[in-house]
Amino acid sequence: MHFRSRLSQRIGMNDIYEMVHLTHNSDQGKEELYKLLFDADDMVAYQAAWVFCHFSPEDNEWLFARQDELIDEVLVCSHPGKRRLFLLLLFKQPFANPPRIDLLDFCLERMFSKDELPGVQSLCMKLAYELCRQIPELLGELRVMLDIMEPDILLPSMRTVRKNILKAMKSGKGLNK
Numbered sequence: 089m090h091f092r093s094r095l096s097q098r099i100g101m102n103d104i105y106e107m108v109h110l111t112h113n114s115d116q117g118k119e120e121l122y123k124l125l126f127d128a129d130d131m132v133a134y135q136a137a138w139v140f141c142h143f144s145p146e147d148n149e150w151l152f153a154r155q156d157e158l159i160d161e162v163l164v165c166s167h168p169g170k171r172r173l174f175l176l177l178l179f180k181q182p183f184a185n186p187p188r189i190d191l192l193d194f195c196l197e198r199m200f201s202k203d204e205l206p207g208v209q210s211l212c213m214k215l216a217y218e219l220c221r222q223i224p225e226l227l228g229e230l231r232v233m234l235d236i237m238e239p240d241i242l243l244p245s246m247r248t249v250r251k252n253i254l255k256a257m258k259s260g261k262g263l264n265k
Contacts, residue, residue, distance in 0.1 A: 091121050095135040107139045111147070118150050125158075125174075130167045137173035148180055155181055159191050168205050175211040179218070179264055187219040192226070195219065196233065210249045214263050217253045221262065231257060 091107060111117035124136035140151065151158065155178065162174040178191075198204050199212040213234075220226035234254060239247050256263055 091117075091124055091136070092127070092132060095124060095132045095139075096129060099135055099138075104139050104142050108142050108144075108147070112144075115150070118147070122151075122154065126161065130170060134167060134170045134173065137170055137177065141173055141176055145180075148177075151177060152181055155183075156188075159188055163190060163194055168208060172205060172207045172211060175208060175215060179211055179215055183219055185222045187222075192216060192219045196230075200233075206243050206245050210245055213246070213249050213253060217256065218262060218264070221260075227257065 094103060094107070107121065111121055121136055121139060124132055125140070127133045127136070140148075143150075158174055158178055162171055162178065165171040165174060195212040195216040199209050199216060201209065204212070216230055220230045231254075234250055237246075237250055239250065242250065252263065
């Protein structure tokens with residue numbers, strides 16, 4: 089489907105919707121687009137991730153079997169925008185129980201990192217909650233970490249995510265349901 093040439097230049101929402109449509113009933117098209125997530129050209133990889141972020145929940149299920157590869161990539165990704173989109177793709181997926189501890193460690197570290205984009209920090213907080221939800225000991229540790237955060241010095245987006253996680257902890261529900 090020649091996605092690489094399209095993704096190597098600036099794209100807009102109409103381009104994204106067209107690629108989503110082209111891959112909707114095509115595992116071959118999804119596979120071609122998926123390989124571009126790991127392209128050496130960060131722009132191509134970023135835009136491929138942007139397209140995947142617009143998949144329907146049903147089409148997004150195609151990525152579930154590739155979760156470990158996505159996690160491996162997010163752990164080494166140096167492009168902050170691409171890292172944010174990969175985290176968003178992971179947030180839309182169910183996690184194995186027990187969770188991958190390397191991803192949990194990554195999220196716990198990055199949610200406090202002043203070097204990260206607020207979007208990455210927020211997604212790391214959300215993912216940390218989803219990863220800890222099934223393990224009471226980990227959930228308790230996350231609760232302590234969230235309590236330590238000073239709401240007054242957090243960015244509004246981080247304050248909101250923190251508040252939503254604390255609310256979800258009380259009900260035991262997930263954030264992305």
